[in-house]
Amino acid sequence: MSGQQEAKVESAIEQYGSSLFRMCFVILRHEQDAQDVLQEAFIKYMQKAPEFRDEAHEKAWLFKITANLCKDLLRFKKRNQYVDMKELEQYCKEPEESEVLKEVMSLPAKYKMAIHLYYIEGYHTSEIAKIMQISESAVKKRMQRGREMLKKRLEELD
Numbered sequence: 001m002s003g004q005q006e007a008k009v010e011s012a013i014e015q016y017g018s019s020l021f022r023m024c025f026v027i028l029r030h031e032q033d034a035q036d037v038l039q040e041a042f043i044k045y046m047q048k049a050p051e052f053r054d055e056a057h058e059k060a061w062l063f064k065i066t067a068n069l070c071k072d073l074l075r076f077k078k079r080n081q082y083v084d085m086k087e088l089e090q091y092c093k094e095p096e097e098s099e100v101l102k103e104v105m106s107l108p109a110k111y112k113m114a115i116h117l118y119y120i121e122g123y124h125t126s127e128i129a130k131i132m133q134i135s136e137s138a139v140k141k142r143m144q145r146g147r148e149m150l151k152k153r154l155e156e157l158d
Contacts, residue, residue, distance in 0.1 A: 009046050016059055017042075019121055020066050026116045027070040029105050037073055041066040063121070064131045067113060074109055103153045111146030114139050 020041065024034035044065055052058040104112055110132075117123045117131060125143070129136040 005046070005049060008049075009042060012045060012058065012062065013042060016062050020062060022120060023063065023113075023116050024066060024070055026101075026105060026120070027067075027109055027113055028073060033073060033077075037066060037069045040069055044069075060127060060131060063117070063123075064133075067117075067131055070113075071109070099157065100150075100154070103150055103157075106153070107146055107149055111142050111149065114142040115146045115150075118143060 017038065021034055021038050024037045025031060028034050028037065041062060045062065050061065052061065104115060107115070113132060114128055117128045118125070123131070125136050125139045128139045132139065134142075
């Protein structure tokens with residue numbers, strides 16, 4: 001790998017690594033799996049060495065690749081995932097946040113991915129549609145259903 005390519009990868013890791021990790025962790029519910037997927041995403045980034053129009057295009061490409069790798073991992077994992085609450089709490093600032101995050105993590109993958117990309121990463125529905133490779137109306141419907149599920153679950157806790 002050339003010095004310029006190495007600098008490009010290091011810059012991408014520094015710039016997007018934590019956001020990509022959070023998305024992976026929310027989807028996969030396991031820190032080591034999230035780290036593995038993230039590593040694999042950056043390996044693909046190095047191997048493909050794509051040219052991007054701008055920073056937003058690069059970020060969207062990385063999120064799309066990472067989301068697809070998460071889906072692939074979930075597809076092959078047949079066992080029930082479990083997250084220790086202590087591990088979960090280290091990512092939350094307030095106790096209420098850990099309860100909300102726990103409920104978000106319990107949503108089906110298609111809902112939690114849309115919700116995460118919209119509320120945590122700040123993507124618009126049109127951008128989420130491209131990342132998830134679905135229509136914009138499907139994104140809106142998944143977010144609506146995910147919010148309804150979350151609302152119901154959080155009301156049950158009160």
